[in-house]
Amino acid sequence: MAHAETAASPAILDEVKPAVLARPDLVDHDRSFSWITEKICGIIEGKTPAWWWWCFGVACFVASFTVAGITYLVATGVGVWGHRNPVNWGWPIVNFVFWIGIGHAGTLISAILCLLRQKWRTSINRAAEAMTIFAVVCAGIFPVFHVGRVWYAWFLFPIPNSNYIWQNFRSPLEWDVFAVSTYGTVSVLFWYVGMIPDLATLRDRFQAAGNKTRSWLYGFFAMGWRGSSRHWSNYEMAYLILAGIATPLVLSVHTIVSFDFAVSLIPGWHTTIFPPYFVAGAIFSGFGMVLTLMLPLRAIYHLEDLITQYHIDCMCKITLATGTIVGYAYAMEFFIAWYSANPYEGFTFINRAFGPYAWAYWIMISCNVITPQFFWFKKVRENTTMVWVLSIFVNVGMWFERFVIICTSLTRDYLPSSWGNMSPTIVDIFTFFGTFGVFSVLFLLFIRFLPLMAMAEIKAVTPRADPHAGHDGHSAH
Amino acid sequence: MSNIFPKSANKLPLQIILYLVVLGGVVTAGATYYMTPKYTRVGYAPVQPVPYSHALHAGQLGIDCRYCHSNIEKSGVANLPTAQTCMNCHNQVKKDSPLLAVVRQSYETGEAVPWVKIHQTPDYVYFNHAIHVNRGVSCVECHGKINEMDVVAHAKPLSMGFCLDCHRDPASHVREKADIYNLDSPTIAEKSGFAAAHQFLTDRNIKPPQSCSGCHR
Numbered sequence: 017m018a019h020a021e022t023a024a025s026p027a028i029l030d031e032v033k034p035a036v037l038a039r040p041d042l043v044d045h046d047r048s049f050s051w052i053t054e055k056i057c058g059i060i061e062g063k064t065p066a067w068w069w070w071c072f073g074v075a076c077f078v079a080s081f082t083v084a085g086i087t088y089l090v091a092t093g094v095g096v097w098g099h100r101n102p103v104n105w106g107w108p109i110v111n112f113v114f115w116i117g118i119g120h121a122g123t124l125i126s127a128i129l130c131l132l133r134q135k136w137r138t139s140i141n142r143a144a145e146a147m148t149i150f151a152v153v154c155a156g157i158f159p160v161f162h163v164g165r166v167w168y169a170w171f172l173f174p175i176p177n178s179n180y181i182w183q184n185f186r187s188p189l190e191w192d193v194f195a196v197s198t199y200g201t202v203s204v205l206f207w208y209v210g211m212i213p214d215l216a217t218l219r220d221r222f223q224a225a226g227n228k229t230r231s232w233l234y235g236f237f238a239m240g241w242r243g244s245s246r247h248w249s250n251y252e253m254a255y256l257i258l259a260g261i262a263t264p265l266v267l268s269v270h271t272i273v274s275f276d277f278a279v280s281l282i283p284g285w286h287t288t289i290f291p292p293y294f295v296a297g298a299i300f301s302g303f304g305m306v307l308t309l310m311l312p313l314r315a316i317y318h319l320e321d322l323i324t325q326y327h328i329d330c331m332c333k334i335t336l337a338t339g340t341i342v343g344y345a346y347a348m349e350f351f352i353a354w355y356s357a358n359p360y361e362g363f364t365f366i367n368r369a370f371g372p373y374a375w376a377y378w379i380m381i382s383c384n385v386i387t388p389q390f391f392w393f394k395k396v397r398e399n400t401t402m403v404w405v406l407s408i409f410v411n412v413g414m415w416f417e418r419f420v421i422i423c424t425s426l427t428r429d430y431l432p433s434s435w436g437n438m439s440p441t442i443v444d445i446f447t448f449f450g451t452f453g454v455f456s457v458l459f460l461l462f463i464r465f466l467p468l469m470a471m472a473e474i475k476a477v478t479p480r481a482d483p484h485a486g487h488d489g490h491s492a493h
Numbered sequence: 494m495s496n497i498f499p500k501s502a503n504k505l506p507l508q509i510i511l512y513l514v515v516l517g518g519v520v521t522a523g524a525t526y527y528m529t530p531k532y533t534r535v536g537y538a539p540v541q542p543v544p545y546s547h548a549l550h551a552g553q554l555g556i557d558c559r560y561c562h563s564n565i566e567k568s569g570v571a572n573l574p575t576a577q578t579c580m581n582c583h584n585q586v587k588k589d590s591p592l593l594a595v596v597r598q599s600y601e602t603g604e605a606v607p608w609v610k611i612h613q614t615p616d617y618v619y620f621n622h623a624i625h626v627n628r629g630v631s632c633v634e635c636h637g638k639i640n641e642m643d644v645v646a647h648a649k650p651l652s653m654g655f656c657l658d659c660h661r662d663p664a665s666h667v668r669e670k671a672d673i674y675n676l677d678s679p680t681i682a683e684k685s686g687f688a689a690a691h692q693f694l695t696d697r698n699i700k701p702p703q704s705c706s707g708c709h710r
Binding site for chain 1: 497502657
């Protein structure tokens, strides 16, 4: 009997052995640990390059537009911004959602990819986390000044006061306050904790070079790191806990930002698809910005061995995946508008595509849905210039997405008597333009004074760190 | 490697936390005491051009509030008396007192006596004086015991919280019509209990607004 069964099923194997796919190396050219240290620390220790000063000067100049715009606003009143009835959110909230969305790639890379053991994150997580924090800084400017009288911005927090003003905890705008401030805090902690071993490396190197001031400064922030096993054990645990805390934040922050819209009753906003659609859009725009920033850095500092083609491939694929989700969401919004048979919802979407803001809508569709589709092609992913240009389109498209959502829905709601139009003032435009300067100033300072890659972590994923290196014939470069 | 942190630095986290707790406590207590209207407004008693004593006129002599502040039951804005009102008595009583020179001058020229305003509601607050006194809110609720003051001082904080305390709980504050201008009178709740106070509110349909637009119109 047993014999017969075996004979009847000859095709079934005793054991399944899937083919072992070669994992691409995360550090090319079999670079040594000391090469990595020299490379990353060299960026900080070397003389300040001329291009850095030029960029810093331009960035400061651009940032002054935000400073001037905000100063003028505070001195005059929020009327200098272009929001009027019926669009009382206008550019400031478009810009807020735009910047906060960009921040999402940092947390995704640092937290979710850490928990999923995606080792390619190590080369880009430090800069992406820095980008997150600086984007949150830029995002925070807008709602704080949008409240009108900024000196009353503390009313956003539940502080007992003699006016008996208490926050409306049923409002998603209030949830936003806590979502964004928690997100900012956890991102800073995550960034800082991850940097401690690298700061200690810099401390020791500046000590050896005889630079007492910088050695003391890096040493102060390294908090007495000695690299002992106990330190590493505590550090790894702290990092893992922070990753655990930050993971839900990746999803929650932009979910709550989307509630600002979805909890209202405005046609085009009041839809259940908003949370996942916003989160996908945020990660999409975040990776767009990571590519925009990392590719020039890679070229300038010759980091091709650390940010390999494999890293770029991974980032392009995530951009492609999230961009396609966003495209699906756009299509689904249209479908539901028709399927719900709600005339207001139906009108809103037809108005979006063919109404007065159709130009913005089609910019959004071209940039967010069509652009990422190029990443299907290996040829495109391997063309760094092309990837960089496409990443710029992603950034532009995601700004327009928020513009379309806010402006088309608010300018054409239920009653034609309350229809209107929205156009920004020069102060709006300058203030937003300036935030790119604020962001650049912070980012330039970051690459000049802090290790832009997690040296300690990269060393752990090099082929040399593999205990089987040289034994399985895999990494014999 | 240099020793930036001495061994005592191990205690730093605890010390920092303690310091922050103490600092937070001091700042909170300080702000609560010194930065609220209970401190910043209460007790404001500017020197007036005429040393008029409410304790003498309203307290000892028992002149009704409305003798001088004649429109407070009819007007949204409480009025100050003109010099004519003063001169009703003071053309006979102390008619040559140097303290009243300003009043006499005002009477002759028609220029108002430059009284210094003490109780000021902000421009963004709609406050109707008449509706309050006509619906059972006595002078004493907002102005304190004016009838005992030689120099009028800001007695109550008049913060938004102060307004809301009464708007949320009118039953504890309302008085009978006859008691409104008697600053020593008890509230209905003190005299006849809360049931009577609530009955008073129900009978007169007194529902003080608590929405923003009730006062910030």
